[in-house]
Amino acid sequence: MNDVNAVAGQLTKLRERLEQKELELGLLAEQSDAERTLAISFINRLTQACRGHDRELDNKLARLRQRFEDQVPLGQLAEEIQAIERLLQHHAVALEESLRVTRDTLKEGGRHLTGTKDIPDKIRKEVREFLNQDQPYAIAEHQRQVARLLELYQQSMRALLLRPINGKAVAVEPPQPACDEQLRQRLCDELQRLITELDFTGKTGDDLAEIRHQLLTGVDFSQLPELCLRLVELIIDGARQERRESHLFLSSLNDSLNAVHLRITESLDQGRDLHEQHHRHGNEIHARLDDISLQLDSQSNLQQLKQSIRVNLQHLQALLLERNELMQREAHLIESLGAMENKLNLMREETSEYKKRMAQQKHKLLLDSLTQVFNRAAFDERVELEYKRWLRYQTPLCLAIVDIDHFKSINDRFGHLAGDKALKVIARAMSRTLRETDFIARYGGEEFVVLLPGADADNMLAPLDKLRSVVKGIPFRFKDDKVEITISIGTSLFREGDTPTEVFERADRALYDAKNGGRDRIIVV
Structure with a gap:
């Protein structure tokens, strides 16, 4: 009888373990059913999001949803899922490329319109505001910006072609080529x-x-x-x-x-x-x-x-x-x-x-390969960041354009390799002179642009004059000739209602005045 009781006890324990295992497996089955329901819901949302982009993708998603609802094992759906993944990947790459081309076209169209002469100042300002907008992300945002650019072009063409002269509208003659x-x-x-x-x-x-x-x-x-x-x-x-x-x-x-x-x-x-x-x-x-x-x-x-x-x-x-x-x-x-x-x-x-x-x-x-300071693309990103920060916190922000005086004569007298060497040395010297929070980029040729966050009317000249003095004191030697190189600087502060383009244009005009006023100087506007 003891043997029977022992066997009964072992069997009871075994039954409890089996019941526990059965409970765990039941939970696993419930979890699997919940995951299948979640997958069906996800496919429904994915179908709605992708509807109208690709007929083949729409059909395959509809078929996959039906197969899930029919309780088809996942192992039999692998090939269909892979085909949908390939279609989604192809669609994503094509969409991103299309949006990139659209963004580039919008920027180029806006810049071209900004450079057009004789368009009204009001339209020019609106174009600059258009260029300073955040890059569109969604397709609807791209469409709105395309429509806005077309509207600006239409207004510009109307203003150019129908300029009133003595009460009559006449066509404008095309500008003379350079x-x-x-x-x-x-x-x-x-x-x-x-x-x-x-x-x-x-x-x-x-x-x-x-x-x-x-x-x-x-x-x-x-x-x-x-x-x-x-x-x-x-x-x-x-x-x-x-x-x-x-x-x-x-x-x-x-x-x-x-x-x-x-x-x-x-x-x-x-x-x-x-x-x-x-x-x-x-x-x-x-x-x-x-x-x-x-x-x-x-x-x-x-x-x-x-x-x-x-x-x-x-x-x-x-x-x-x-x-x-x-x-x-x-x-x-x-x-x-x-x-x-x-x-x-x-x-x-x-x-x-x-x-x-x-x-x-x-x-x-984002680096200029010659001077190893930031390039124009990096400046475009940084000025947008600093501009948004200026709008939010209203902390002072100064923009300066630096141009090397008589740089063409260095290339003519000593060769372009000497000019490249001068650019490297000057860029390195200016980078070391500025604060860590300041920003310098080579804008093109012998021209650099500097951003001084936190610099106001009282303290903006000191760091710029230090730049001018440091460059002037560099002991350049080309072919055993000692050459003094100077820089001219045009600068301006951001003011209420400004855009980065307007501040840059003011600094550019100040640089022009500095070059015409004798060079080796700083002009503030």
Whole structure:
């Protein structure tokens, strides 16, 4: 009888453990159903967000939602999910490229309109305000800005074509083109500035450096079109190379994600199968336990009772062996999930490293390759930041334009390599002279722009005069000749109602007065 009680106690414990396991597996099944419901809801929202962009994508999302609702196992949906992922990725890349082109076109159109002569000041101010807006993010914002730019163009054309003269509306004659030499010099300067802002390596970078050397040494006007075409080809080649490298990385990342997705799908299917088998084993064990309990209650013959219990115990042992196999499969599944976690961690590290490289590349793109101070693109970003800070906190903000006096004569007398050396030394000296909170960028050619946050009318001249004195005191020597180099500075403070463009134009006019007033001086407006 003691043996029977011991067996009954063990079976009771076993039943409790099985009931606990069954409860856990039931919770797992409920969680799986909740996840499926959540996935269906997500697909519905995704379908609404993507509707109208791509007919094939709409159809595939609708089919996937129906398959989820039909309780199709995830393992059978892997191929459909991968196809939707590829369509979404393609759509995202195409949309981002379209929005980038739109943003660039809006900026270029606004700048072109700002440079148009004879348009009314009111329209010019509105165009400047348009250019100083935050970059659009949503598609609707892009559409509104396109409509606004078209409206400004329409107003400008109406004002230019219908200028009232003696009470009559007459067409305006087109402006006279600039002379070839001025256009040639401007093109050379702009092409040099463009090349310095590029950060291509390898043969493309070497070819760009060769073009810049040609521009520095001087090219005829007739050579510029061919040089421009070559520069465009190199930029396209460099962009293609960077795009290929990015595509390879993203493709590798996408393949890894697809592989992990398949493994997760397989693991879910294995988990459901294990749950079903555990449930079946639990039912069989309960049946055996019920049979033993019935025998204990109804059987009076001890020998027959032992024989019946022995048979049931053999069945239980067989079930326990199967349960051990299931536990081994569970252990293998946990090991597989651990391997997937390690792979995801590796992918996270690779992505982090890629983001770090992208950040370093962006930093290089914001540096002038010759002087290693910030470039014009970096200035555009920084002035927007400082302008917003000025609007919010109304702390003083000073903008100054610095130009090297008679810089062309240095190139003419000692060569462009000497001019490059002078630019490097002057830029380094000015950077060391300014405070850490100040900002300096090479704006183009021999021209620099400086931002002095916190500088007001009482203390703005001191740091700028220190810049002038430091540059004037640099002991330049070219071909054993001692040369004194000076700078002229035009500066202005931000005032109520100003935009960055208006402040820059005031400082530019002040610089013009400083150059015409004898150079080596500071003019404040």
